[in-house]
Amino acid sequence: MRIRDLFDRGQPVFSFEFFPPKTDVGEQKLLETVHRLKELEPSYVSVTKTGAKPAEKTVELTARLKHEVGIEAMSHMTCATAGREEMGRIFSLIRDAGIENVLPLRGDPPQDQPHFVRPPDGFRYATELIQFIRERDFGFCLAGAAYPEKHPEAASDEEDRQHLKEKVDAGSEFLITQMFYSNEHYFRFVASTRALGIDVPIVPGIMPITNVAQIERIAAMSGALIPQALQNDLNGVRNDNDAAEAIGVEFAVRQCRELLDGGAPGLHFYTLNKSPATSAILRQLRADRDAS
Numbered sequence: 001m002r003i004r005d006l007f008d009r010g011q012p013v014f015s016f017e018f019f020p021p022k023t024d025v026g027e028q029k030l031l032e033t034v035h036r037l038k039e040l041e042p043s044y045v046s047v048t049k050t051g052a053k054p055a056e057k058t059v060e061l062t063a064r065l066k067h068e069v070g071i072e073a074m075s076h077m078t079c080a081t082a083g084r085e086e087m088g089r090i091f092s093l094i095r096d097a098g099i100e101n102v103l104p105l106r107g108d109p110p111q112d113q114p115h116f117v118r119p120p121d122g123f124r125y126a127t128e129l130i131q132f133i134r135e136r137d138f139g140f141c142l143a144g145a146a147y148p149e150k151h152p153e154a155a156s157d158e159e160d161r162q163h164l165k166e167k168v169d170a171g172s173e174f175l176i177t178q179m180f181y182s183n184e185h186y187f188r189f190v191a192s193t194r195a196l197g198i199d200v201p202i203v204p205g206i207m208p209i210t211n212v213a214q215i216e217r218i219a220a221m222s223g224a225l226i227p228q229a230l231q232n233d234l235n236g237v238r239n240d241n242d243a244a245e246a247i248g249v250e251f252a253v254r255q256c257r258e259l260l261d262g263g264a265p266g267l268h269f270y271t272l273n274k275s276p277a278t279s280a281i282l283r284q285l286r287a288d289r290d291a292s
């Protein structure tokens with residue numbers, strides 16, 4: 001099923017993101033997590049491409065989630081270190097595995113490389129990768145990454161959004177945002193991208209907080225600001241993950257309610273391969289819906 005079609009059904013599209021575990025034991029545990037989350041009837045799941053691991057890991061796990069667990073699934077795929085021939089081979093693998101949905105990304109430069117360098121015969125931006133996929137006629141439904149608080153490399157919000165327009169014009173059929181903790185960033189972003197003529201669904205990316213040090217690290221890397229009131233609450237539970245998770249779930253439920261009430265077409269959960277926080281949030285949102 002093409003994920004874009006799910007947005008035409010008049011229901012919020014809920015998705016869960018996972019990364020390929022390092023070991024077979026880790027993969028087994030992840031499959032158990034996904035089986036637990038399946039009870040919440042996600043619209044689809046997605047599997048990241050992590051820098052050091054071969055693309056095959058992403059493709060294999062996406063195919064298992066789709067064919068064995070029975071949930072629609074999307075592969076993320078980066079092109080930061082590969083050329084055209086290699087990317088063509090990977091997209092053929094994805095197609096041959098029966099995967100219909102792909103999130104094409106440029107990816108980050110390797111850690112020892114301060115700035116992005118186009119690989120030989122490769123791509124500079126995700127938009128070029130999307131054009132390549134369309135030219136080769138792989139037939140995928142394509143997503144795209146978007147940044148309400150601006151991509152860290154972009155000189156300005158305006159430039160970043162103009163480049164996002166190029167990405168959508170090249171073929172992204174829906175967008176998933178970077179995580180954020182202040183909804184005003186999302187609502188302002190949606191309004192300004194609509195003004196530019198971007199008319200595809202823009203799904204907020206939600207990362208539930210379960211560990212204070214971890215979320216501070218990830219937020220700093222991605223450029224997501226943590227509002228002061230939330231930061232104050234987190235400062236009080238720095239060494240207590242259970243308490244941090246309780247604060248994180250309560251915050252995310254409020255955040256997600258406001259996003260859905262404000263017209264967000266769905267929610268994409270960065271699960272970090274764990275189920276309890278995402279389950280608690282989604283159960284509460286479903287209870288809201290049933291009560292209304």
Ligand SMILES: Cc1cc2nc3c(=O)[nH]c(=O)nc-3n(C[C@H](O)[C@H](O)[C@H](O)COP(=O)(O)OP(=O)(O)OC[C@H]3O[C@@H](n4cnc5c(N)ncnc54)[C@H](O)[C@@H]3O)c2cc1C
Pocket residue numbers: 047048049050051076077078103104105106107108124125126127144145146151152153154155159160161163167176177178179205
């Ligand atoms: C939903 C989501 C999922 C992600 N999944 C993964 C994953 O699985 N694996 C992973 O490694 N990373 C992932 N990332 C992170 C992503 O790879 C990084 O943020 C990366 O730095 C940018 O990738 P991109 O595809 O957004 O790049 P691009 O869209 O190419 O943008 C990168 C920068 O280039 C600028 N730009 C674009 N076009 C032009 C142009 N023509 N001229 C000048 N500047 C331009 C943009 O404004 C931006 O600053 C994900 C991010 C998101 C939001």
